[in-house]
Amino acid sequence: MFDFGKWTTAFNDLLLGVMPAWAATLIECVLIAVAILGAYTVLALFYILYERKLCAWFQCRLGPMRVGKWGLLQVFADMFKILIKEIISIKDTDKFLFRLAPFIVIISSVTMLACLPWGNGLQIINYNIGIFFILAVSSVGVLGILLAGWSSNNKYTLIGAMRSGAQMVSYEISLGLSIITIVVFAGTMNITELVMEQESAWFLFRGHIPAIIAFLIYIVAATAETNRGPFDLPEAEHELVAGYHTEYSGITFGFYYLAEYLNLFIVSGIASLMFLGGWMPFHVPGWDAFNNIMNYIPSIVWFVGKSFFISFIIIWFKWTFPRVRIDQLLSFEWKYLMPLSLANLILMAVFVALGWHF
Amino acid sequence: MSLLLDIGNGALAITALLTGVLLVVAATVIAKLISPKSYSVKKSETFECGMPTRGESMIQFKSGYYIFAILFLLFDVETVFLYPWAVVARDLGAQSLLCIGIFMLILILGLAYAWKKGALKWK
Numbered sequence: 001m002f003d004f005g006k007w008t009t010a011f012n013d014l015l016l017g018v019m020p021a022w023a024a025t026l027i028e029c030v031l032i033a034v035a036i037l038g039a040y041t042v043l044a045l046f047y048i049l050y051e052r053k054l055c056a057w058f059q060c061r062l063g064p065m066r067v068g069k070w071g072l073l074q075v076f077a078d079m080f081k082i083l084i085k086e087i088i089s090i091k092d093t094d095k096f097l098f099r100l101a102p103f104i105v106i107i108s109s110v111t112m113l114a115c116l117p118w119g120n121g122l123q124i125i126n127y128n129i130g131i132f133f134i135l136a137v138s139s140v141g142v143l144g145i146l147l148a149g150w151s152s153n154n155k156y157t158l159i160g161a162m163r164s165g166a167q168m169v170s171y172e173i174s175l176g177l178s179i180i181t182i183v184v185f186a187g188t189m190n191i192t193e194l195v196m197e198q199e200s201a202w203f204l205f206r207g208h209i210p211a212i213i214a215f216l217i218y219i220v221a222a223t224a225e226t227n228r229g230p231f232d233l234p235e236a237e238h239e240l241v242a243g244y245h246t247e248y249s250g251i252t253f254g255f256y257y258l259a260e261y262l263n264l265f266i267v268s269g270i271a272s273l274m275f276l277g278g279w280m281p282f283h284v285p286g287w288d289a290f291n292n293i294m295n296y297i298p299s300i301v302w303f304v305g306k307s308f309f310i311s312f313i314i315i316w317f318k319w320t321f322p323r324v325r326i327d328q329l330l331s332f333e334w335k336y337l338m339p340l341s342l343a344n345l346i347l348m349a350v351f352v353a354l355g356w357h358f
Numbered sequence: 359m360s361l362l363l364d365i366g367n368g369a370l371a372i373t374a375l376l377t378g379v380l381l382v383v384a385a386t387v388i389a390k391l392i393s394p395k396s397y398s399v400k401k402s403e404t405f406e407c408g409m410p411t412r413g414e415s416m417i418q419f420k421s422g423y424y425i426f427a428i429l430f431l432l433f434d435v436e437t438v439f440l441y442p443w444a445v446v447a448r449d450l451g452a453q454s455l456l457c458i459g460i461f462m463l464i465l466i467l468g469l470a471y472a473w474k475k476g477a478l479k480w481k
Contacts, residue, residue, distance in 0.1 A: 025365055025369070028365060029369065029370075029373045032370065032373055032374075033373055033374075033376065033380065036373075036374060036377045040381065083385070083388060083393070084392050084394075086393045086396070087386070087389060087390065087393060088401055088402065089402060090402055090403070090404055090405075091402045091404075092404060102382055103382050106378045106381055106382050107375055107378035107379065108378075109378075110375075110377050110378035110381065111374045113374075114373075114374035124374065125367055125371050125374065126367060127367050132441055150416065152404070153404055153411070153415045154405070154415055155406065155411075155417075156407060158415060158416075158417075158419065162419060162420070162423045165427070166422075166423045166426050169427060169430040170426060170430060173430065173433045173434060173437060177437065177440075180437065180444045183441065183445060184444045184448070187446070187448040188445060189441070241406070247404065250389055250393060251388075252386070254385070255385070327480030330426060330478070330480060331480070334426075334469075334473075334478045335473070335478060338433070338469070339466070339469070342465075346462060349455050352448055353447075353452050353455045
């Protein structure tokens with residue numbers, strides 16, 4: 001596999017050769033910020049088109065076709081349109097919290113994006129508790145949604161925010177437990193080590209039964225965490241106008257839109273990291289020739305490809321299942337999904353203790 | 359230490375955080391510069407559902423959400439306790455399995471109690 005770390009080390013040495021260490025660190029931090037912003041914008045633009053096209057195809061339509069070839073320029077038009085919309089200031093809102101809420105939502109998704117392993121050596125934040133850090137940051141995002149709903153001085157946004165809060169905190173438990181199941185198996189929380197552990201085969205195949213159950217639980221919980229699919233109660237448009245961001249206009253609404261798509265990518269990225277090997281190519285133990293051919297595909301293509309595939313499944317859910325009610329949503333989590341994930345965790349612990357895995 | 363360069367993780371996390379702040383500030387400033395502005399009394403009213411808002415909106419609210427938040431607190435703290443065990447579970451072997459089994463049994467009993475008391479029922 002090509003190691004992107006060689007490039008960055010060479011670049012670091014080059015900088016250190018001509019300037020003091022603090023200046024080199026400053027320049028590198030600025031470059032990292034530019035890289036994050038670039039990745040964030042490109043991914044958001046891609047995801048908006050991806051979802052619109054997929055929705056269209058699920059409904060036997062063509063989707064956006066007029067702007068550019070196959071509607072490829074539609075997202076740029078949308079982006080400029082949202083930038084030139086007026087930001088209307090509403091009276092009676094809690095001004096400070098109303099302005100603060102988009103910051104919290106965007107910061108949480110940007111920080112999570114910086115933790116993902118994009119390729120061999122292409123990773124920014126690399127704590128030894130990596131996956132735990134991602135979960136911790138992801139639970140900060142719900143605060144932004146609650147603040148947005150509360151500060152808008154609107155009863156519908158308040159209901160939307162409360163639903164969103166109840167939903168996100170409930171499904172976070174299943175999400176965390178299914179990730180713990182894999183941590184028990186891997187014995188590490190460091191993201192680089194998690195990827196390296198999957199060199200012989202992905203965790204989904206190595207952990208067989210409990211890993212597959214954990215993967216299914218994760219996909220369901222991730223759909224609920226991102227407020228999508230059958231679990232999009234906070235934005236149920238026939239009940240709540242537009243949910244917690246009804247009062248936001250122009251680009252301030254755009255931030256929630258951006259964060260929603262980025263969160264979809266991030267949960268898909270975590271799924272590909274924990275279950276499908278992150279940037280690790282598809283390896284079959286013993287098939288050396290096959291593994292070598294797979295190694296020729298660049299690591300970044302593997303990671304992005306797997307993430308887009310999981311996003312495809314989550315978008316597919318939305319057009320297959322009808323929206324659930326709030327009591328169905330909460331009883332599904334607390335009465336079925338959470339006991340199942342606890343039982344699955346114990347099953348995985350037994351498998352690991354007895355060595356019944358590959 | 360990051361893989362990418364020799365910068366501490368704390369500095370990188372702060373860089374990511376500031377990038378988020380920069381994104382929001384820059385986009386808002388650009389939008390303010392190029393967007394039209396006009397003022398009218400009707401426009402600055404709360405939209406809600408299209409009708410004029412009646413009464414206060416920041417009100418006391420259904421307690422059902424609050425009960426689930428408390429339950430979440432219980433199980434989230436439990437999840438935090440499980441992480442350190444999860445990392446070393448492989449090396450500890452069968453004895454740790456027994457200990458964590460007792461720990462989880464107590465938690466499942468707690469869930470069963472909440473269930474029986476009707477805390478999981480949406481009223």
